Amino acid sequence: MLKHKHDHNVCIETALEAAQKICEKRETRFTPLRRRVLELVWTKHEPITAYEVLDLLSEGQKRVAPPTVYRALDFLIEEGFVHRIESLNAFVGCSDPEHKHQGHFMICTKCSNVTEMNEASLHSVIERAAKENGYTYENSILEIAGVCANCRN
Amino acid sequence: MLKHKHDHNVCIETALEAAQKICEKRETRFTPLRRRVLELVWTKHEPITAYEVLDLLSEGQKRVAPPTVYRALDFLIEEGFVHRIESLNAFVGCSDPEHKHQGHFMICTKCSNVTEMNEASLHSVIERAAKENGYTYENSILEIAGVCANCRN
DNA sequence: GCCCTGATTGTTATTGAATATCAAGTCATC
DNA sequence: GATGACTTGATATTCAATAACAATCAGGGC
Missing domain, CATH: 3.30.1490.190 (Ferric-uptake regulator, C-terminal dimerisarion domain)
Known part of the structure; x- marks a missing residue:
């Protein structure tokens, strides 16, 4: 059963490229780790918890520790690429990252x-x-x- | 420095009596534990965390365990006597417990x-x-x- | 009274969420 | 290549919440 009508890969790519450009403009560092975390957040396309990100991030490599994830998420929130859903203790990608809001x-x-x-x-x-x-x-x-x-x- | 202009003791008493009466009407049980937890929530008069309640509740007696506090809080929220503040992971007394909202x-x-x-x-x-x-x-x-x-x- | 039932509370253990702290690495700039 | 700022790694801990099961308590029917 197809859950989303759109091509979600495109949607992820768009978000990553947008983030990249905004960081260049703001002269903040869109590091591989931060990029990867943003990608994971977008990949789920539903609110994702920090520990889910942690698990995904750890696949096929040495397990990362919580601070690694939280720091990346903090950056992404600070830049406005990700929002936190308080009632779910979870995170979602923002589709309008240009203006902080x-x-x-x-x-x-x-x-x-x-x-x-x-x-x-x-x-x-x-x-x-x-x-x-x-x-x-x-x-x-x-x-x-x-x-x-x-x-x- | 006086923080609140009102007599806070009165305000706690009022809340406890109101809760008592509402429980009688609804035929739910306002047990000593639940009463005590509601009292502690009102006593602070600011958002209070579950673990603060736990500490206060444990004073001068054997330390209670988290489930005891969370169950009491769940009941109080269910009855509408207490609200949860998501952004603070904390709880406050509700001043209008008659109508659930x-x-x-x-x-x-x-x-x-x-x-x-x-x-x-x-x-x-x-x-x-x-x-x-x-x-x-x-x-x-x-x-x-x-x-x-x-x-x- | 005594048993039964359901609700409440106690107890132990665990999971999940987040941060503090310090060490190590990276990177641009001088 | 040394310096300093930022980023990531690693260890440990705190805070938030729940799972699972045992013990206790209150009230109804016999």
Whole structure:
């Protein structure tokens, strides 16, 4: 059964190339390790945990240690290539890495697929709510759980 | 320096009595352990971690084990007396336990205080966003980080 | 009272998530 | 080739959560 309608390899390649270019522009180092971790995150195309990355990364070589993975993930998050899903302790690739931003997500409780919402309206409502409560907005996480259109059938 | 303007003891008492009554109505068991854990959560009046609860609970007696705490917290969350803050791996008492609901929070990055937002407008915007993305809404977490009015001075 | 049943709590052990710390390697630049 | 900044490796530890099973407790029916 085909799970995704798109050619996922293309989608991985695109993400890697984009990351490469952005790093060149920002003069940050897209090392082989960081590239490999980003690739693994994209390969799953569902939220992936740090320890899953660790296992995949360790295949066919000496087992790497947790800090190796966490440091790479930290870099990727810092650069905006990856988002962290708090409610799952997991990570997903960001499809719009050009502009750094906070991720707002929908998570399907059946298939685990994640949709990133880039709606400015949502963002502005949240910022306004913060202001109305007397807070100076810094950032926010929004994770909506539900059943996606595909799975409802 | 006085941190809270209200009499916090009253506030704890109120929460415990409310929980007691709700459990009677629902015919669920508000055991001494569960009561004590809820009390500890309220006592801190900031997000408290499970292991902090564990330490407090163990004072002056044989040390309890993690499952004891987690089971009590699970019950309290189930009943809606406590919310979990995903971004902090911590727990806070809910000030409106009558109606079960998902918590939406503002978290002060300076003083760690948490404000629960009960704005229906926010909730409806989130549900609508879910629908527009083709999802059947189940629940959501919203955690906004910022600096509260008190700390901005 | 006594047994049965289900819920609660205790106990031991383990897994999963993340970080602290220090050592070793890499790489551009002087 | 020496220097210093950044990156990765390696060891150990802390914090977060759960699995699995034993013991205990509360209430209902006999």
